[in-house]
Amino acid sequence: MIDDVDLGVRLQVACSLGNSKRPEAGHALAALAVDNAADPMIRVAVMSSPPHHFITLAERALGQGVLVDELIKVAGAKNHAAIEALVTRLSQPGKEGFHAMQFQSLSHWADLHPQASVRLSHVFGEARKIVRMPGGSSPLKIAAISLLGREENKFKSDRDLLGELLILSESSEMKFAVIEALSRMAGPDIPRLLIGSWSGCFPRERSKIMDTLLQRKEWSMAMLEAIGQGQISPEAVDVSRRQILRTHADTGIKKMAEELFPSHGGLTRARQLEKFRSALELKANPKNGRAVFNRACAHCHLSVKGLPMNGPDLRSITERSKEGLFTSILNPNESVDPSYFGYSVTLKDGQMLFGRVLAEKENNLTLRLLDGSDRQIFRKRIKGLEASGRSLMPDGLELGMTHQNLADLIGFLQIFGREGE
The missing domain is CATH 1.25.10 (Leucine-rich Repeat Variant)
Structure with a gap:
């Protein structure tokens, strides 16, 4: 059977x-x-x-x-x-050595039992040998990277080895694994390595770097200093991450972020709504609106591979009036479903994560991060959990749009999910 x-x-x-x-x-x-x-x-x-x-x-x-x-x-x-x-x-290699699955699973175990990972010292040594081998980004090499940075007496050598892989010629998958491994390590040299690799990174890699730097307050400050010094362009920081920095619990980070990212030129939300209200009088082109949606909205409002979205499914909304959509886009915090609140999660090792709580279980919760990835966090690792009381959708989404862009987006949303859209 x-x-x-x-x-x-x-x-x-x-x-x-x-x-x-x-x-x-x-x-x-x-x-x-x-x-x-x-x-x-x-x-x-x-x-x-x-x-x-x-x-x-x-x-x-x-x-x-x-x-x-x-x-x-x-x-x-x-x-x-x-x-x-x-x-x-x-922990035992087969006849042909270790397999990627073994390294991946041992990495998962070490995440759950960081103090007990001393018993894996010989495995970590084999992983370093594989990472040092010349060649591309094989699954085995990527899995081996996940075991680095777990032995305190090897932090410096592991950090240097990982830093050598943050170069333009390496694949995104390789660099994602490197950034994840570096994120487990503390110290001022980590943001220096990540920021130093910025010019050789593509957009998704830069997003991963920013989210890693946001995990610790010292690293967040290092990122802001890099922006202030011109190493990172302010335009590279999207409105969601700007909002996290401008509302940060650390007063120094908050003050510097407010200086680097002025909030809508001093306009209040009410004044910003009035500034864009004339968009409601423009003739909409839904086809162009689809392009605006793909650029500004799809990241949170379309499902990828059947995974839960970070925002509501806009194909099923009932309020599709121009005025209603206009207000929802420009003032997302006027009415928010609590299930779409952003949460700040502080871990006992000092990491800070921000996202939407997708699932809560007896021993863990699942957090959807801003880059769309999911992070399962065991409750025993959590030091603090705080709801922002605000939508994950940030204020200021309209700043990257013209009045015509906004009109076209509203026109598209009025038919989204209908008539084959």
Whole structure:
């Protein structure tokens, strides 16, 4: 029955096998889990089952290179002794050396148990050898990067090694992994490396750098100083990130951000609405409005690969009057669904993250960051959580538009999701 074509049958079988303590049930459950690793419902059923089949399931999953991260997460949350066996297996190279999956899973485990990662010293050493090897951005090399910066006595050498990879010729995937590894390390040299690589980075890479610099107040100040000195153009900082800096809890950062990014030339929201109101009288071109939407709105209001959006689905809104859309665009905080509030999350290691809370569970929450990526955070790592009371959609979106752009955008939104749009 584990091969039944009906998903509902396989789901029921998974639940039944999980509740049985018979060894053959464990082997059947492991086979079912591995064969259906891509199905989210099967994964949930398997991972929520009692722990008596964990070893059998882990051995089968390791053999196929699937579900390992989920198993680490489940075992860690339940503090199950079987995690030791799993980590030991992952720490041993195969006949052809380590695989990317092993490094990725051990990186995940080290995230959850940073103090216990000393036992992985030999793995970290092998990872450094792979990172130093000449060549492109193979999955193994990218996975190896995720293990660097985890040993305090190797911080300096790891930092220097990672810094050598922040060059124009390296792939974005490689640089994303490097930036993520550097973000775990403290000290003033990290923002210096990131800012120093700015001129050789493409837009998505620059967004990743900015969001990393926003994670610590000292790094945020370093970014503002770089903007003030001309190393980073003020225009590179979008309105969402400007708003985070202008409303920062640190008074020094807030003051400097207000000087570098004057808030709409001193105009209040009410005056800004009046300044753009004549756009309501212009004839709209919805086709041009689509281009404005793609540039200014799609990042938050269109789903990517079926993932939740950072803002409401504008194809299903009922209030489509010109006046209503005009107010929603120019004054997004007039009426805000609390589920779209921005949250500042401060971690115990000093990192500060900002985004929308997508999901809350007993042991963790999932935060959607401004770059569209999701970050799962264990509650025990959180020092503080504060709702901004404001929409994630920032004031000032209209500053990059002409009156005609705004009219066209409103015209497009009035038909978005209808008539094939």
